[in-house]
Amino acid sequence: MNSPDPGKATPPVTAPSDRDRLSTSLLGGGCEPDPRFTLANERTFLAWIRTALAFLAGGIAVEAFTGDVFTPGLRRAVALSLLILAMLVSVSACVRWLKVERAMRLRKPLPLPVLMPILSLGGALVAAGLIVFLIYGAA
Amino acid sequence: MNSREPRALGHDDPGLQPERTLLAWRRTLMTLLVVCTLFLRWIPPFGLIALLPVIFSLTAGILVQIGLNARYRKSTKGLKQERIPPPFREVVVLGGTVIVLSLMGIYAVGFG
Secondary structure, three states, rough: OOOOOOOHHHOOOHHHOOHHHHHHHOOOOOOOOOHHHHHHHHHHHHHHHHHHHHHHHHHHHHHHHOOOOOOOHHHHHHHHHHHHHHHHHHHHHHHHHHHHHHHHHHOOOOOOOHHHHHHHHHHHHHHHEEEEHHHHHHH | OOOOHHHOOOOOOOOOOOHHHHHHHOOOOHHHHHHHHHHHHHHHHHHHHHHHHHHHHHHHHHHHHHHHHHHHHHHHHHHHHOOOOOOOOHHHHHHHHHHHHHHHHHHHHHOO
């Protein structure tokens, strides 16, 4: 993300009444943030959505292509895990986008990505389960 | 990108943020397209009902795609005015689409 121009460090204060109804109810008050930060937040949201789509593709592919590799129970468990992770990541992406928008307007610290540890743990567990299956399950 | 966009609405942002954001949307929509074609592989086990997520995601993708040029114009204009409206509609449509697709997948695999 680019640093804002020091000369533009104080954006115009916008009263909530200047915004449309949806923006007012969801964003509340505060100042308009630097537009570059709004765009950066948008791109971060999109990066999370692509992550969710990757999990979704993984879940669909496991269910569709691994019939000869996994037992039906394991296949279903892996596919469900990936699909649930996809849903969690996409919900979190939307919520985080909104929280960051609010924090930027209220000049508050940005919220931590709560899902990051869950995502790492979930991905690691699915991978570890598959490694165990490949070593011991196929034997 | 539409060839007349930079001429019609230039900006002086050396970080090229509107272009990067537009390309991020395009990448995401292409990923959505790939994912929705993967659902076609579910037609043999689940039947024609597997076309539902394909049609759903294609419709959402087209809706977002239609709004992208307008979003680009808003971004370039907003950079000059130091104010860009947050993309509520696009975030709700795209985020909602991925959530609904995940739920359809969970239902199909878990209960189908």
